Amino acid sequence: MFIAPFFTLCALAFPAFSVPVATTTTSSVSPATFLNLGSTSYTLQLPIGTGGVAKELAGTSLASYSSDYFYVNKTGVTLYTPNTGVTTSGSLHPRTELKHNTNWKSSSSTFKNMTVSLQVDAVAPGKSVVISQILSFSNGPQFMVHAYEIGKIVIRAPSGTKTLDANYKIGSALVLNFSASSNVLSVTYKNLVSGATSSQTFAMTAYSDNYYKAGSYCQIVVGDAGYCQVTVSSLSVTTV
């Protein structure tokens, strides 16, 4: 599954004292640096950990972190989620997911936006991977974008499920834009390979503690076959 990172290949190909080329398209930078995650904005939740408790990383631990689950992969950062049996508390499903750390109010008229560019590399057979979410800290998941192995992307909202792309081909790059203000959420979707676009608007409940997440939240449970993998090429959240 995981091959030698690019810098290892470079180290074999070039003398150790050669100056690394400053480019964000190789793993000479950490995943957090590649995605410009900043020093305090995000927490990474992993599908591994001791005692069945998912490992979470933030701050300086996240800044330099790279592993088989979270690594720079040429055009993005790959989030790999195998079935390790380790989940965050309250969930049956493993995840390699970035949580934005700032909570926001649905009712505020200021825009709270998230834009994520990614491609779904793999989904466990017959399952889905949640690639973006809005949750309320005290009320749980509100909006979840699921990419199904069968090639369909939907958003599940409290008011029902809407299709964003009925013909998604695994491996295709896509962009998702969320913008929330005054209890209204707008979601736009673009498939950069097929060109398919769609947008949906939803009413939001006036919760005061919403937050964004993006990554690979794999909808498998212990004993299920397969894994999920998502490669994120850019991620930005504006909550000011």
Ligand SMILES: *[C@@H]1O[C@H](CO)[C@@H](O)[C@H](O)[C@H]1NC(C)=O
């Ligand atoms: C790197 O990214 C590609 C495309 O997103 C993916 O297919 C592949 O599994 C990733 N990992 C490695 C080690 O190549």
Ligand SMILES: *[C@@H]1O[C@H](CO)[C@@H](O)[C@H](O)[C@H]1NC(C)=O
């Ligand atoms: C947030 O999204 C809204 C609606 O698309 C847009 O008007 C606004 O400029 C965006 N704000 C930022 C900071 O991207």
Ligand SMILES: *[C@@H]1O[C@H](CO)[C@@H](O)[C@H](O)[C@H]1NC(C)=O
């Ligand atoms: C998403 O938002 C970004 C930044 O505001 C913008 O450049 C891009 O065109 C938007 N894409 C879609 C599909 O709405």
